[in-house]
């Protein structure tokens with residue numbers, strides 16, 4: 013992702029936020045629908061060598077800092093799932109396949125989307141007032157979210173995006189209520205990527 017010009021990346025902010033893009037010409041403003049899912053990946057540093065401990069990068073830590081700075085804070089704020097992908101070790105390759113296969117996962121996703129359709133909107137498109145109603149967490153969940161909002165200076169946008177992701181995690185578990193554990197998982201998906209990439213060899217970003 014950081015290989016793109018920062019200005020090009022920032023031009024994605026509007027459609028990511030509103031689901032439409034406005035093209036302005038001399039005598040016309042035209043809005044086109046532009047709702048899409050952004051899936052992106054980045055290395056920890058430009059040379060790609062900065063893996064766990066950064067031993068493969070001879071220009072660190074500047075290499076990582078300059079490279080990661082190409083993604084602006086506001087852009088990052090719009091990416092809901094920021095997942096650190098550690099390098100695969102030989103031991104990982106010998107592990108048995110995950111107990112939940114792709115087909116089972118797909119069924120869970122379909123059930124979660126059906127539950128959302130019943131509410132009238134997919135979680136990503138829920139108007140904020142309905143979101144506050146259907147994703148309102150239990151007391152401990154609310155306390156955790158407020159604590160994280162203060163400690164990590166969450167923007168109002170981030171706050172609502174965490175709620176949307178937490179609602180989705182609860183839907184994937186087939187749960188009616190959004191609980192503390194769902195908020196905790198949603199928060200874990202949002203922060204700490206850049207701390208992790210300082211030592212890690214790869215990272216994937218996905219917009220919700």
Ligand SMILES: [Zn+2]
Pocket residue numbers: 057058059060061062069070071072075076
């Ligand atoms: Zn490097």
